[in-house]
Amino acid sequence: MAQSMFQSSSLSCSSSTDLSKNSAKISTIFGSQLRSSEIVQTQLRFMDAVKTNPTMRLKALRESPASTQEISDNKPKSTGVAEEVSDDFKELRQRFLDFKKDKYLKYSEHYKRLSEAQAPKFMVIACADSRVCPSSILGFQPGEAFVVRNVANLVPPHENGPCETNAALEFAVNALEVENILVVGHSCCGGIRALMSLQDEDNSSNSFIKSWVVVGKPARAKTKASASNLNFDQQCRHCEKESINKSLLNLLSYPWIKDRVTKGTLSIHGGYYDFIECTFEKWSLDYKGSTSISNADCSIKNREFWA
Numbered sequence: 001m002a003q004s005m006f007q008s009s010s011l012s013c014s015s016s017t018d019l020s021k022n023s024a025k026i027s028t029i030f031g032s033q034l035r036s037s038e039i040v041q042t043q044l045r046f047m048d049a050v051k052t053n054p055t056m057r058l059k060a061l062r063e064s065p066a067s068t069q070e071i072s073d074n075k076p077k078s079t080g081v082a083e084e085v086s087d088d089f090k091e092l093r094q095r096f097l098d099f100k101k102d103k104y105l106k107y108s109e110h111y112k113r114l115s116e117a118q119a120p121k122f123m124v125i126a127c128a129d130s131r132v133c134p135s136s137i138l139g140f141q142p143g144e145a146f147v148v149r150n151v152a153n154l155v156p157p158h159e160n161g162p163c164e165t166n167a168a169l170e171f172a173v174n175a176l177e178v179e180n181i182l183v184v185g186h187s188c189c190g191g192i193r194a195l196m197s198l199q200d201e202d203n204s205s206n207s208f209i210k211s212w213v214v215v216g217k218p219a220r221a222k223t224k225a226s227a228s229n230l231n232f233d234q235q236c237r238h239c240e241k242e243s244i245n246k247s248l249l250n251l252l253s254y255p256w257i258k259d260r261v262t263k264g265t266l267s268i269h270g271g272y273y274d275f276i277e278c279t280f281e282k283w284s285l286d287y288k289g290s291t292s293i294s295n296a297d298c299s300i301k302n303r304e305f306w307a
C-alpha cells in the first residue's frame with residue numbers, strides 16, 4: 001500500500017498563476033547580465049547593498065569578501081586577548097584547513113573559476129535534518145548544486161506567496177538556469193511526523209513548525225485517505241514520499257518553471273533517501289505541457305532504485 005503511489009501513473013496538481021511581476025523583479029535585483037549562467041555572480045550576501053549602491057555593486061563584483069567587509073565597516077576586530085576556542089570549533093577549524101590544503105589549493109584553478117561564476121546543473125531542495133546533507137550522500141562538489149534546505153523539504157505552491165524556498169528557486173531557475181530541480185525526502189523525517197500529527201482543526205498559530213509544515217497538508221490528506229489501514233509510523237513513511245510528489249507538482253504552479261519544463265530545458269525529479277537501509281529512490285516527473293494541468297498530464301518516469 002505504501003508503495004502504491006509510485007505505481008500509479010497519474011498525480012493530481014494545482015493550476016498555475018501568472019508570475020510576470022516576479023520575473024521583472026529578477027532583472028531589477030540581479031541585472032540583465034545575470035541572465036547568463038556563465039557570468040552570474042553569487043555574492044548574495046551583498047544583495048541589499050548592491051541594490052541601493054551602484055558603486056558598491058562594482059566593488060562587490062571585483063573585490064574579495066574581505067575587502068568588501070572593510071567597505072561596510074564590519075571588519076572583525078580582535079580584542080587582543082587570547083580567546084579560548086571550543087573543541088567543537090577546533091575541529092571545524094582543522095577541517096577547514098584540511099579542505100583548503102587538500103581541495104582549494106590543490107585545485108586552485110577550479111576554485112578560481114568558481115569565485116568568478118557558478119553554473120550548477122542542479123537545484124536541490126532537501127530537508128534541514130542533519131543526517132541528510134545532499135552533498136554528502138550525492139557527492140555534490142562546490143559549484144554543482146544550488147541547494148536550499150527546509151523542514152521536511154517542502155515546496156509551497158505559488159499562490160502561498162514569497163518564502164525563502166521559492167526565492168532560491170527563482171534565482172536558480174531564472175538566473176542560474178539550472179537544468180534539474182531535485183526534491184529529496186528521507187526516512188524518519190521529523191517534519192513529516194509533525195505534519196502527520198497536525199489536527200484537522202489545527203490553526204497552526206502557536207508554532208513556527210506547524211505554520212510551515214501545513215504546506216504539506218494535501219499530502220497528509222492523501223496519505224490519510226489511501227493508507228488509513230497502516231499504523232502511524234507507516235503512514236509517516238508513506239507521507240514522506242507523497243509530500244515529495246506534491247512538491248513536484250507545486251513546482252509547476254510557478255509559471256517560469258512550468259514554461260521551462262514544457263520547453264524541455266528544465267526537468268523535475270524526486271528523490272527519497274532511506275538512511276536506515278542506505279538506499280536512494282529517484283524518479284522524474286513526466287509533464288506533457290498542457291496549459292491546463294490535470295491528472296492526465298502528470299506522471300512518473302525513469303524511476304530508479306539505488307542500493
Ligand SMILES: [Zn+2]
Nearest residue numbers: 127129189190
Ligand atoms: Zn526531514
